Amino acid sequence: MMPRTFSSELLTFFRDMALMRRMKIAADSLYKAKLIRGFCHLYDGQEAVAVGMEAASQKWTPSSPPTATTAPSSAAAARSPRSSPSSWAAGMGARRGRESGFYGGHGIVGAQVPLRCGLAFAQKYSKDESVTFAMYGDGAANQGQLFEEALNIAALWDLPAILL
Amino acid sequence: MSTKFGRLVPLVFSKRGFSTSTSVQKGGGGSEEGLKSLNLCSAINQALHIALDSDPRSYVFGEDVSFGGVFRCTTGLADQFGKKRVFNTPLCEQGIVGFGIGLAAMGNRAIAEIQFADYIFPAFDQIVNEAAKFRYRSGNQFNCGGLTVRAPYGAVGHGGHYHSQSPEAFFCHVPGIKVVIPRSPRQAKGLLLSCIRDPNPVVFFEPKWLYRLAVEEVPEDDYMLPLSEAEVIRQGSDVTLVGWGAQLAIMEQACLDAEKEGISCELIDLKTLIPWDKETVESSVNKTGRLLVSHEAPITGGFGAEISASIVERCFSRLEAPVARICGLDTPFPLVFEPFYMPTKNKILDAIKSTVKY
Known part of the structure; x- marks a missing residue:
């Protein structure tokens, strides 16, 4: 039987998505003002993926996000009592991420998916009944290490992993 | 042998099994007439135009090259030469280089672009174990000498871990390929044309910091600069x-x-x-x-x-x-x-x- 979703939860989901969108817009402005250095890969339009993932998962589910990493970390921050969006914005999110099972972003497209097989294997081995989420986009889907290698090994060893 | 561009000399690489027979121009490259002020990006673009124009068996491919590439080095190529000769690939570096090896093995000039040198590592096996050894393992019966892999490399002021690396040393340990890096627009054009026409696979690293910063007078003619000559x-x-x-x-x-x-x-x-x-x-x-x-x-x-x-x-x-x-x-x-x-x-x-x- 499907678990019920209450209106208060739906409002929380909407609040989280709106917060993430506002953070994206702020990050974009800061990047254009050269106050954020490096490359700024935003997550506009994909907020529902991270929020849905967080909503469906329990607290200790490790996640391995794609290149655009700010939104999943801010989603985790929004759901975690130990880490607020403001602390993430100050650069604390990635540092505290491991406490809540967030294993950081990856600059090489598709490279995060094989890594999550190792996380999932460790979970299965230690019998902790959790799963790993590995997030990727349409670009990463072209990489050989994703389907031919990571997905193959996940299926072969029946790993508790979800690709989304 | 001489032309209006200067003296042509045959380069003979007897060391490390590099094949011979490319005629390239010595010296600064090009006539002093017909000079145009270009940045390094435009010089690369001009070299690619010349390569495609002068050899109907040459192809340019890579991620986003059809609309000009992230650095705009391939701007206008698809419009002029058509999408059958200048085309986008999936985001799959191993596939890009592997495809290039096969294309070159059939006697074509395959000019593959890797969007950043940092992304070249998924293709490392193809370059090291296929491209570099293709001629040697067949006793020179077949080769992929028409392959040139272009990749922007090095610092850019804000690139961080994954957009700033200089991986040239990895490839310098591999007999069978050449590694070339230009310092300026004039050098970039002449060296890239030499690389494309060289009968060996070449990895051509382009200093992306200089794409816009380096500007100099570049001959508009088709000219080549000698490889392996400091x-x-x-x-x-x-x-x-x-x-x-x-x-x-x-x-x-x-x-x-x-x-x-x-x-x-x-x-x-x-x-x-x-x-x-x-x-x-x-x-x-x-x-x-x-x-x-x-x-x-x-x-x-x-x-x-x-x-x-x-x-x-x-x-x-x-x-x-x-x-x-x-x-x-x-x-x-x-x-x-x-x-x-x-x-x-x-x-x-x-x-x-x-x-x-x-």
Whole structure:
């Protein structure tokens, strides 16, 4: 039987998505003002993926996000009592991420998916009944290490992993 | 053999099994007439236009190249030559290079673009185990010599770990391919055309910091510059400096500052890292008695170590000081700490002084 979703939860989901969108817009402005250095890969339009993932998962589910990493970390921050969006914005999110099972972003497209097989294997081995989420986009889907290698090994060893 | 562009000389690479028979133009390249002020990006673009125009069997492909690429180096190519010769690939570096090897093996000129040199590693196996060994393992019955892999490399001021790396040393350990890095627009155009027409697979790293910054007069004609021939950019008598790519501009500034303090520096652009021009460097070090090598890549295992070892072997009795290496640090390429990581003018100047005073 499907678990019920209450209106208060739906409002929380909407609040989280709106917060993430506002953070994206702020990050974009800061990047254009050269106050954020490096490359700024935003997550506009994909907020529902991270929020849905967080909503469906329990607290200790490790996640391995794609290149655009700010939104999943801010989603985790929004759901975690130990880490607020403001602390993430100050650069604390990635540092505290491991406490809540967030294993950081990856600059090489598709490279995060094989890594999550190792996380999932460790979970299965230690019998902790959790799963790993590995997030990727349409670009990463072209990489050989994703389907031919990571997905193959996940299926072969029946790993508790979800690709989304 | 001569043309209006200057004297043509055959380059013969007897070492390391490189094949022969490419005629390339010696010297600065191109006639002094028909010069146009171009940045490095535009010079690359012009070279690609010429390559596609002069050989109907040449193709350009890679991620986003059809609309001009992320750095705009392939702008206008698809419009002029059609999407059957200039086309986008999936985001799959191993597939891009593997496809290029097959295309080149059928007698075509395959010009593959890897969007950033940092992304070349998924294709490492294809370059090292397929492209580099294709001719050798078949006893020269077939080859993929028409393959050129272009990749923007090096620091750019804000690139961080995954958009700033200088991976040239990885490929310099591989017999069967050539590694070429230009320092300026004029060099970029002439060297790229030589690479495309060379009968061996080539990895051509483009210093992305210079795409817009480096501007000079470039001949609009079709011209080629010789591979495996270093260039003495600046004559000197006290110390030899060797570098390549964007680092040359930094080294030249250090040379100018050293000159103010009475130190005469000879500056050499290696241009081709494999197979490299040992003779030019050896001749210079025999004259100056001192050598300094500088590159952006981390110092340990960098190509500077190979230059250092080779020159110590050849010039041991002439050296007045240990070979100095001013390179990137042995850390992942940083973000906010990039200025500390980089082999800057002041670091090079300090090394010049300590080498001369040794």
